[in-house]
Amino acid sequence: MASVGELKKSLGLVGTIAAIGAWIVATIWLGLTGIISAVKFLVRVRRSFATTLRCPRGHVVELYGTFRCPRCKAVREGRAFDHCGICGSRSTHLDCVRCGLAVKDPLQ
Numbered sequence: 001m002a003s004v005g006e007l008k009k010s011l012g013l014v015g016t017i018a019a020i021g022a023w024i025v026a027t028i029w030l031g032l033t034g035i036i037s038a039v040k041f042l043v044r045v046r047r048s049f050a051t052t053l054r055c056p057r058g059h060v061v062e063l064y065g066t067f068r069c070p071r072c073k074a075v076r077e078g079r080a081f082d083h084c085g086i087c088g089s090r091s092t093h094l095d096c097v098r099c100g101l102a103v104k105d106p107l108q
């Protein structure tokens, strides 16, 4: 029969192994979430500098040009999803010039 001292010693060893295992799992988890966040950030940076988007049917939609504000109907020149210089509202989508399907702002 194991003495109380030996029992405490073996539990201490199990506790240490469990702590090391938890540390390894936590480190891998934090590393993976960090990598995923970095990839998402890089995708957003790439999209924010893009000059075109693709509609659901694959047509190229220009992000620079003249656009009509959906709220005050003023025509302005610039980036599609910028704020309107007249009323300050902002489009959340564009219509594809070829098929008319909506193209969502990729940064929203």
Ligand SMILES: [Zn+2]
Residues within 6 Å of the ligand: 069, 070, 071, 072, 073, 074, 084, 085, 086, 087, 088, 089
């Ligand atoms: Zn406006």
Ligand SMILES: [Zn+2]
Residues within 6 Å of the ligand: 055, 056, 057, 058, 059, 096, 097, 098, 099, 100, 101
């Ligand atoms: Zn289209």
